[in-house]
Amino acid sequence: MSKAPDTAVEIHPLIAERWSPRSFDDQATMSDSDVVAMLEAARWAPSSNNTQPWRFAVVRREEALFATIVESLAGFNKEWAPRASAFFVVGAEFADAEGKERKTSDYDTGLAVSLLTTQAHALNWHVHQMGGFKAAAIQGELGFNDRTKLIAVIAVGRLAPADQLSEELHQRETAGRRRVELSDLVVHGLPTL
Numbered sequence: 001m002s003k004a005p006d007t008a009v010e011i012h013p014l015i016a017e018r019w020s021p022r023s024f025d026d027q028a029t030m031s032d033s034d035v036v037a038m039l040e041a042a043r044w045a046p047s048s049n050n051t052q053p054w055r056f057a058v059v060r061r062e063e064a065l066f067a068t069i070v071e072s073l074a075g076f077n078k079e080w081a082p083r084a085s086a087f088f089v090v091g092a093e094f095a096d097a098e099g100k101e102r103k104t105s106d107y108d109t110g111l112a113v114s115l116l117t118t119q120a121h122a123l124n125w126h127v128h129q130m131g132g133f134k135a136a137a138i139q140g141e142l143g144f145n146d147r148t149k150l151i152a153v154i155a156v157g158r159l160a161p162a163d164q165l166s167e168e169l170h171q172r173e174t175a176g177r178r179r180v181e182l183s184d185l186v187v188h189g190l191p192t193l
């Protein structure tokens, strides 16, 4: 299923065709080289002063820790996310080892995740980020230090047909994608085509 939107002008297919599904193939497994490719893409993101504050924990569906992460998920995330092939848990180190604050660590980490997501899509994986999870339940167990704020659990999987989803999730899965207008985002300098 493609959910590529109408765009004001043509944009790169890797960007246009990315979307966040909830129906994943629960038999699909991820190769080590695909895991490393996603992490490597994130690694090369830009960051303030090249501080590279992003931190990741990768947990495959086959691992016992996967169930621990599922347990930490909020609400309906618990219903669909267990079919993902892996979770990439992402955190931002908001202070360095000397305790100096890194003011842009969330922003930098978002940039890294954006590249991870694009690389995943290039390898035919779909990514669905989740802010709905209890960080305290997994932070220590996954090995993040206490200078790191967990930001998201990212479910990565192969897309599967929407009909395995409950009625409510099926509706969301097949609905069109929406965005605010460019004219609402750009406060100055939007060209008229």
Ligand SMILES: Cc1cc2nc3c(=O)[nH]c(=O)nc-3n(C[C@H](O)[C@H](O)[C@H](O)COP(=O)(O)O)c2cc1C
Residues within 6 Å of the ligand: 018, 019, 020, 021, 077, 128, 129, 130, 131, 132, 133, 152, 177
């Ligand atoms: C930081 C962040 C947190 C999110 N949290 C959740 C979540 O907890 N559960 C969920 O189903 N989707 C979650 N999403 C997915 C968004 O709802 C989704 O990206 C948005 O609706 C746009 O849809 P698209 O990615 O298909 O274009 C999250 C996305 C981001 C970036």
